[in-house]
Amino acid sequence: MKNVIKLNENTYLIKDVCFCYLLIGKKKALLIDTGIGLKNISKIVKKITDKEIIVVNTHGHIDHIGSNSYFKEVHIHEKDVDVYNFQNSSIFRKYFISKIKFPLSLFAKKLKKPIESNLITIDDTKVFELGDRSIKVIHTPGHTPGSICLLDEGSKTIYGGDTLVPILVLLNLDYSLTPEIFLSSMEKLDNYRDKFEYIYPGHHSTDTKKDIIDNYINAAKDAILKKGELYLDEIGISRVSNYKNVKIFAKVDYSKLKLEDSINLAINDKTQKIVKNIKNTANKTFNSIKEAIDILQNDEKD
Numbered sequence: 001m002k003n004v005i006k007l008n009e010n011t012y013l014i015k016d017v018c019f020c021y022l023l024i025g026k027k028k029a030l031l032i033d034t035g036i037g038l039k040n041i042s043k044i045v046k047k048i049t050d051k052e053i054i055v056v057n058t059h060g061h062i063d064h065i066g067s068n069s070y071f072k073e074v075h076i077h078e079k080d081v082d083v084y085n086f087q088n089s090s091i092f093r094k095y096f097i098s099k100i101k102f103p104l105s106l107f108a109k110k111l112k113k114p115i116e117s118n119l120i121t122i123d124d125t126k127v128f129e130l131g132d133r134s135i136k137v138i139h140t141p142g143h144t145p146g147s148i149c150l151l152d153e154g155s156k157t158i159y160g161g162d163t164l165v166p167i168l169v170l171l172n173l174d175y176s177l178t179p180e181i182f183l184s185s186m187e188k189l190d191n192y193r194d195k196f197e198y199i200y201p202g203h204h205s206t207d208t209k210k211d212i213i214d215n216y217i218n219a220a221k222d223a224i225l226k227k228g229e230l231y232l233d234e235i236g237i238s239r240v241s242n243y244k245n246v247k248i249f250a251k252v253d254y255s256k257l258k259l260e261d262s263i264n265l266a267i268n269d270k271t272q273k274i275v276k277n278i279k280n281t282a283n284k285t286f287n288s289i290k291e292a293i294d295i296l297q298n299d300e301k302d
């Protein structure tokens with residue numbers, strides 16, 4: 001299984017369109033996210049462990065919930081049920097398929113149908129007990145209202161979903177919340193700082209350093225002050241606030257945009273350069289998705 005990487009004795013990374021993680025305890029195992037659903041992740045999990053599997057979604061986005069239906073029950077934060085239902089509706093799935101590019105589009109048919117899963121809602125008090133391992137839910141709204149991080153204090157690891165993720169965080173999507181709320185989520189994580197050394201995010205790289213929290217705190221402060229360049233893509237106009245190696249994409253109130261901004265956005269050379277920079281970031285994301293798909297395809301042939 002080329003898409004499975006052993007991170008340590010009892011923790012595995014399963015590379016899908018997002019990064020899924022399997023944490024094996026003495027009695028039970030916890031699967032964090034289920035990928036986009038092009039592949040039955042439960043089969044992969046069963047090859048790794050025969051322990052009872054508990055499943056949790058870090059949030060309700062389509063690339064994290066896709067194999068939910070292969071499990072009897074899936075945990076999700078109570079504030080993300082609406083996001084989940086929206087992303088899982090046939091109308092959103094059709095829209096998503098119309099937007100996706102090659103090579104993911106090869107699998108579009110499989111993504112059309114909404115998935116069925118039995119959701120169990122959780123809140124900030126939830127701790128998953130795996131026997132010798134306790135995994136704590138930390139509610140970190142921003143990317144979505146019910147986004148969570150999961151703290152495994154025993155192994156000093158935090159699983160960041162799309163909240164504590166390298167390169168960029170998207171606060172410009174349907175249901176995303178304000179930079180103010182994202183900032184308080186980062187400050188909340190900062191309070192847990194001594195309890196983890198390793199950050200395993202939902203995309204990009206498992207080699208993520210703790211200063212990502214400081215960088216997001218600074219980027220969020222800029223986003224609150226509306227410091228950052230405007231950026232136009234198919235989602236609409238967003239404001240991008242940079243700090244060191246992270247970017248926050250925040251929503252823009254169109255009614256408050258000056259005409260001058262809109263003109264600049266369309267014609268300015270400087271903007272074109274910024275768009276190019278941001279496109280490079282987007283390409284990095286796209287390449288990591290492409291890499292995941294290549295692995296999935298090759299794995300299929302085995």
Ligand SMILES: [Zn+2]
Pocket residue numbers: 059061143162
């Ligand atoms: Zn997401």
